[in-house]
Amino acid sequence: xxxxxxxxxxxxxxxxxxxxxxxxxxxxxxxxxxxxxxxxxxxxxxxxxxxxxxxxxxxxxxxxxxxxxxxxxxxxxxxxxxxxxxxxxxxxxxxxxxxxxxxxxxxxxxxxxxxxxxxxxxxxxxxxxxxxxxxxxxxxxxxxxxxxxxxxxxxxxxxxxxxxxxxxxxxxxxxxxxxxxxxxxxxxxxxxxxxxxxxxxxxxxxxxxxxx
Numbered sequence: 636x637x638x639x640x641x642x643x644x645x646x647x648x649x650x651x652x653x654x655x656x657x658x659x660x661x662x663x664x665x666x667x668x669x670x671x672x673x674x675x676x677x678x679x680x681x682x683x684x685x686x687x688x689x690x691x692x693x694x695x696x697x698x699x700x701x702x703x704x705x706x707x708x709x710x711x712x713x714x715x716x717x718x719x720x721x722x723x724x725x726x727x728x729x730x731x732x733x734x735x736x737x738x739x740x741x742x743x744x745x746x747x748x749x750x751x752x753x754x755x756x757x758x759x760x761x762x763x764x765x766x767x768x769x770x771x772x773x774x775x776x777x778x779x780x781x782x783x784x785x786x787x788x789x790x791x792x793x794x795x796x797x798x799x800x801x802x803x804x805x806x807x808x809x810x811x812x813x814x815x816x817x818x819x820x821x822x823x824x825x826x827x828x829x830x831x832x833x834x835x836x837x838x839x840x841x842x843x844x845x846x847x
């Protein structure tokens with residue numbers, strides 16, 4: 636009987652250990668075999684994991700000390716840089732898509748906090764795509780008229796950035812008690828007066844008041 640109880644305890648403990656790690660299963664087409672993906676901790680500005688693609692698949696496993704965490708999953712092939720942003724904990728994540736779907740149009744499922752992140756990505760991705768095209772046009776400018784054309788491009792980019800800020804501020808307002816909103820608030824905090832920030836803090840649920 637004692638051996639049976641010890642076996643059951645070992646199985647249960649193993650189950651808990653598995654539940655306390657992240658498992659990222661990716662199926663992404665369009666990359667060559669042996670292309671390498673890295674998982675980057677944004678706060679630490681450091682890679683924490685990596686995996687090699689084999690037949691359009693790769694798996695990452697590990698443990699995050701604090702959750703949820705803002706991460707980048709990225710790969711560089713020649714001069715091309717591919718990435719997707721994540722907001723996940725120690726949970727099972729599934730990523731599906733094609734090389735052309737990076738960074739905004741991949742399917743990323745398995746996490747409530749990632750679902751919240753996906754909502755914001757979908758709200759802002761079309762303007763981000765326009766912005767990326769304009770930035771590329773700016774760096775491709777040559778000749779005597781490049782300075783004038785450059786100013787015009789950045790004028791348009793500034794308008795896009797303003798619209799993007801409005802979308803993010805509205806997201807924060809409507810989803811304050813979420814890790815995604817608090818992450819955005821950290822980057823946009825200078826756009827709020829101190830008394831408003833205090834009111835927002837007072838409105839937080841205890842769970843979020845204790846988050847880092």
